Amino acid sequence: MGKPLLQFNDCGIYCAAGNFYIDPWKPVDDAVITHAHSDHARWGNKRYLAHHLSREVLKYRLGTDIQLQTVEYGERIQKNGVTISFHPAGHIIGSAQVRVEHKGEVWVVSGDYKLEDDGLSTPFEPVKCHTFISECTFGMPVYKWKDPSLVHQDINDWWRLNASEGRATVIAGYSLGKAQRIMHHLDLSIGNIFLHGVIANTHEALERNGIKLPAATRITPEVSKDEFKTGIIICPPSALGSPWIKRFQPFAFGYCSGWMALRGAKRRMAADRGFVLSDHADWDGLIKAIDATGCECVCLTHGYTASFSRYLSERGYNAHEAHTYYGGDEATEEDELPVEVLNEQGGVIGGTSNESEEVL
């Protein structure tokens, strides 16, 4: 047997045959990007390949001068005899699973994904493969999402109640993905939408990319405080506890994340309301997605990799844990958060690289 088609090394998920990386965490020459979240699309690569709908957000986040090529779902790109194609992952707008084919062998890197149609992202499509590199952020059976339409209804009911009592509604979710998903399902007869600067930037970038989003106002000192009373303010989780949030007083604070499924996590956020809304697959979703690929081999990234690989092994899969530097935490997908953690932690990243060159 020769080398595996994809392997995890110091820099990321590497394809030796095609000499490119998928979602590298250290700067490389050729980076294939599943989606624009900061733990997957990092700064400093020479060339980027991504989906059309990631274009403007990538430029906004990584610089307008990056060398970026974009493609459509299903389009086939050749690199040294290796075929690369992008397939909908349903995670956020422009998110993709990356399919890699070489000499009849097919591998798929899932990036992040969910199975539910959120109304904005192109819905997930299973892709047949021999080996599937899957995320498992919520790979524990305690995570089972309820129908998202019920969650959106809860959010609207809560907003309506706050507005009727003259209290601003502040809701947090990470800026790329969750924020747009929340606003897409809001009942605009209740009031207006206001955006934190970071979210407004992302909003504008997506609009430049041709995405239609509801009308929303960027929060600036000029916006009158009275307008907030019946409005809904969408902010990144990091805004909680910052002086910025004080201007909305009195307000109720809600947090949207899959982690809100656990009472402990909700308490930790000190949120009035925790809405269980995730852009990742839940336990049943992960199993369904993996089964649908028809794969023999699964490599797991993000989250509960050890438990989930054990479970899949018991179900007859050849399953492994892969050590990566991907989120594993919805909160760290928030664009500015990982940077902050990394800076303060100094040499943590790359410091203990005993998992480098792990062969699958």
Add this chain to the structure above:
Amino acid sequence: MRDFAQLFASLDETNKTNAKINVLKDYFISVPAEDKIHTLALFTGRKPKRQINATLVKTWAIELANIPQWLFEESYQVVGDLGETIALLLPDGESTHGKSLAEFIREMNDLNTLTENEKKIWLIDSWTSMTRQERFVFNKILTGSFRVGVSQSLIVKALSEISGLNPAVITHRIMGNWDPATFSFHDLLQEEDGSDDASRPYPFCLAYAIQETSDKSKSAEEIAQDLGDTIEWQAEWKWDGIRAQVIHRKGEIFIWTRGEELATEKFPELHDFILSLPDGTVLDGEAICFAENKPLPFNVLQTRIGRKNLSKKILAESPMAFIAYDCLEFAGDDIRSMPFKHRRSVLEKLHQINPHQDTFQLSAIVQFDTWQELFDLRLQSRENHAEGFMLKKLDSIYQTGRKRGDWWKWKVDPLSVDAVMIYAQKGHGRRADLYTDYTFAVWDGDKLVPFAKAYSGLTDKEIKQVDYFVKRNTLEKFGPVRTVKPELVFEIGFEGINRSTRHKSGIALRFPRILRWRQDKKIEEADTLETLRAML
């Protein structure tokens, strides 16, 4: 049960005090009387006795959830709460049972008459007839781990607003030895106290701390500025025992600890002196191990408390005494609203005439004229086997709960060392998915030896950063515990230190806690075992 589960959910959905009070009021006004008193019992820590052991509950839940046992255990590690884990793992259900909270509690109490198989059928029927939210509170009650996220004072406030009674009166009435099966909600909120519970203690008056860490130390001048003239104050040593109330009423005696635990049987040495008090007496003080006229270290008491049976050996090694410092009831009258100096003189008289002077100690008054004098004396706290001073205003009434102004505790600086984190474990409750419980080590030659476990003291942001570090720097996993790369240094504070044969390090700390994260320090700069030994 639906109302109760909804109450729990609604309380969970807000962090605002007033909203919580309104939710409680709406609930207490709308549910049947029987549910009211059961709710109050649950909210004040009066749980029904556990009738099915946790292992059986777990086994049946695993069966119904249809997952491997190890996956159940790991899920439990993630969630940190058994009742919640089970509620999340069982297949989704609808609420079809139609039973009230009181009915379910009655069924739980009757479980001891059922065979194991009947219990199983009952439990599975109950689970499958409930929603997730109902299942969660049901599991918590069933496993005896029900805790509610609202403080007792909020409940008291809601009841006070419903009934018009003073909150202090309600706080007092809901204490003691009552059983929801016989105590009625109606009597509780009547104008006149309808209870004839001889055991009922008074709510403890609690002190505020003057300072908490070594870097916020206050000078004598600052104390003078805050508290005023020394003549208005009485100082006593702050004893390191168990805060307790002793009661002699209607020929019966009761000892209550500060945690509202009835501990009469745990302290047989105190019975004689309490029986010798005039009928209708309640004293506040400290139950403490005491020999040769001085208190013994706290770990002696701790060892004794940990034992199920009080053997002759234990009784001989850890004799008890009660250091009394207040009198709350005399000749059957509640005297809490009399000034402290008056209550003190009553206490002194009771002490004088009591034949059991060995077990009935009077908390000595520390004489001082200036705050500077007291400041200097405080530095001798440890030689006096005390943790510092209690300062009490001479004209103060005995307050209900923690009220600012009349009682202060002025502790000595906590002891501290710099230590390296070497193990981490996930927290529980609100920190269920983060590594929050750490084990710390100091140097012994070129080895790091663990000497303390601590979890509190970091900010939420710091906890996230440490959690981030732990997840990426794990060297080994042993079940829930991760061995991490020794890299982070923390300053660990503690209240006391003792020799221990059970610990690898040969020492045991009392109340260790994290004072701060020393990001400025390298692990080489952490303290040594020798430094700790020098503190013994």
